[in-house]
Amino acid sequence: MTDSHSPDREANRLSARALRYARVGTRVGGVAARIAGTRLFGMDQQQGNAAALAAALGGLKGPIMKVAQLMATIPDALPPEYAKELATLQNQAPPMGWAFVKRRMMAELGPDWAARFLSFDKEPAAAASLGQVHRARALDGAALAVKLQYPDMQSAVEADLKQLGMLLAIHRRMDPVIDTTEIAEEIGERVREELDYVREAAHAALYAGMLADVPAVRVPRVHADLSTGRLLTLDWLEGRRLLDFVDHSLEQRNAIARAMFAAWWRPFSRFGVIHGDPHLGNYTVFEEAGAPAGINLLDYGCVRIFPPSFVGGVVDLYRGLQAGDAARIVHAYETWGFRGLTRELIDVLNIWARFIYGPLLDDRVRTIADGVAPGDYGRREAFTVHRALKEQGPVRVPREFVFMDRAAIGLGGVFLHLRAELNFHALFEEAIADFSTEEVAARQGAALAQAGLG
Numbered sequence: 001m002t003d004s005h006s007p008d009r010e011a012n013r014l015s016a017r018a019l020r021y022a023r024v025g026t027r028v029g030g031v032a033a034r035i036a037g038t039r040l041f042g043m044d045q046q047q048g049n050a051a052a053l054a055a056a057l058g059g060l061k062g063p064i065m066k067v068a069q070l071m072a073t074i075p076d077a078l079p080p081e082y083a084k085e086l087a088t089l090q091n092q093a094p095p096m097g098w099a100f101v102k103r104r105m106m107a108e109l110g111p112d113w114a115a116r117f118l119s120f121d122k123e124p125a126a127a128a129s130l131g132q133v134h135r136a137r138a139l140d141g142a143a144l145a146v147k148l149q150y151p152d153m154q155s156a157v158e159a160d161l162k163q164l165g166m167l168l169a170i171h172r173r174m175d176p177v178i179d180t181t182e183i184a185e186e187i188g189e190r191v192r193e194e195l196d197y198v199r200e201a202a203h204a205a206l207y208a209g210m211l212a213d214v215p216a217v218r219v220p221r222v223h224a225d226l227s228t229g230r231l232l233t234l235d236w237l238e239g240r241r242l243l244d245f246v247d248h249s250l251e252q253r254n255a256i257a258r259a260m261f262a263a264w265w266r267p268f269s270r271f272g273v274i275h276g277d278p279h280l281g282n283y284t285v286f287e288e289a290g291a292p293a294g295i296n297l298l299d300y301g302c303v304r305i306f307p308p309s310f311v312g313g314v315v316d317l318y319r320g321l322q323a324g325d326a327a328r329i330v331h332a333y334e335t336w337g338f339r340g341l342t343r344e345l346i347d348v349l350n351i352w353a354r355f356i357y358g359p360l361l362d363d364r365v366r367t368i369a370d371g372v373a374p375g376d377y378g379r380r381e382a383f384t385v386h387r388a389l390k391e392q393g394p395v396r397v398p399r400e401f402v403f404m405d406r407a408a409i410g411l412g413g414v415f416l417h418l419r420a421e422l423n424f425h426a427l428f429e430e431a432i433a434d435f436s437t438e439e440v441a442a443r444q445g446a447a448l449a450q451a452g453l454g
Helices: 007-040 046-058 063-073 080-087 098-109 153-174 181-193 197-210 250-271 308-323 326-336 343-361 379-389 399-418 424-431 437-451
Strands: 131-137 143-149 231-235 273-275 283-288 291-297 303-305
Touching: 098 143, 098 231, 153 181, 181 399, 197 231, 197 250, 197 273, 197 303, 197 437, 250 273, 250 283, 250 291, 250 308, 250 399, 250 424, 250 437, 273 399, 303 399, 308 326, 308 343, 308 399, 308 437, 326 343, 343 379, 343 424
Parallel strands: none
Antiparallel strands: 131 143, 143 231, 273 303, 283 291
16 A cells, blocks of 8 residues: 555655646636637627636646635726636645655754654644645744745746736736736735745744734744744644634624734734735634633735835825815825826725725724625625726726735625624724824834844
8 A cells, every 4th residue: 555645645746736837827828818719709708718717727726826816805906707716716735745744844954853843743734825834842842833835836936926917918908997017016026925934934023023012913923943934933822713703792703803903904004014814714813711802813924014105195095085185085096106197087096995994984883894795895896996997097006005905805804704893983093093104114114123124
C-alpha cells in the first residue's frame, strides 16, 4: 500500500498542480474568445459565459481563488453575473502531507527544526490558497499557530495575476464603464505582499500596537525566532467562529459587532491603516464568563497603509455629506484621486457614498441595512451606479479606493450576519473625534517605525 504522505505521492500532487496552472490560461483564453464571439453576433450569453469562466478557474483551486474572490467583493469591478459566479469559488488547495511539511520546515529553520518545538501537529489545522497552518507548542508550553507557505508560490501567484489581467481585459471589452487599470495594480501589489511573511509579521506587530488599548480585539504575538520569509509563527488564540453566535442574544451579537467596528475603523481613522480582508475565516470570537467578549484578529497578509491625506478625504466626504457641502465633497473625491469630475459624475459617485456612509450619518440605533442578505450587501447600489455611469463615460477608480471599499462591504456583511443593532453614527464620531491629518501622520510614522515598517 502506498503511504498517502510518501514523497512520490507529494511529487505527483505538485506536478498535478503545475499542470493545472499550465492549462488555466488556455481555459480562460477560450472563455474570452467565447465572450468576444457572443458580443460580435449580438447574443446575450452573460450568465453562460460567467459560469464557463468560473468552471475554468475552479479547476485550479490555488491562489487564483483568492484573486477571483477578491474581485467578486469589489462592487462593479466585474459584471454582476461574473461576480456572483466567482463568489462561489472556494480555496481548496490540497494540503501538503507530512513528508513535504518536514522538508519545508527544514528548509526554513534548519535540520534541528523539530527540537525547537515541544510538539508539532502533523495534520494541518487549516489549509488555504497560499499555505497551511499547523498547531504546535513552544518549548515554554505556549500554544502556537505555525503558517507554512506552499512551495513555488511566487511563480503561482504571478501566473494568477496574469489571469486577473485577462479577467479585467474581458470586462473592459464587454463594458468599458469602469477603467480597472489601477484596480489591477493595487490587487497585484497586495497579493504579492501576502507572500512575504516577514512583512506579515510586521503587520501583526503594527496591529498589536494600534489596538493595545482595545481589550475587545486580541492580536497574536509574533515568535520571531520561529519565523522566516515563508514561515510565520504566532500565538494560537482560542476562539469560536462568528457564525456560532448568530442566534445568541442581541446584546451578545452587538458586543461582537462593536469589537469588529473597533478593529477596522480605529486603525484607519487614527493611523491610516486598514485590514483589507474582513473575511469570516480571518477572526474568531473569544469568550469570558461564558459570553462573547471580543474578537481574535488572525490574519495580517492583506493590510493597506494609506497616505494620511486619503484618510482626510474619507472624513471630508463624511462631513461634506453631513452638511450638504458640495465643495467639501468634491475636494474629498479629488483627494482620493478621481479626475475629470463633472457635476453629473459627482452625482453618480454620491449614490455610492450615501450608501457607504448612510448608517454612519444616521444618528440612531439601527441595522447596517434592513432586509438585505449578507452576500447581497452593496450589489443593488453598485448596479445603480454602473447604470448611471454608462451615460458619463469611462471612470478610472483610484487604486487606494479598492481595499477601502472592500473593507466597508465586507464589514457590512459581518454586521448583517450578526443582525447587529447599533448607533453606527456614534461609533464613527467617536473614532474620528479631534481628527486631523497631521495627527494621523504623526501616529502612523511612530507606529510603523515601532513595527519595523518605517
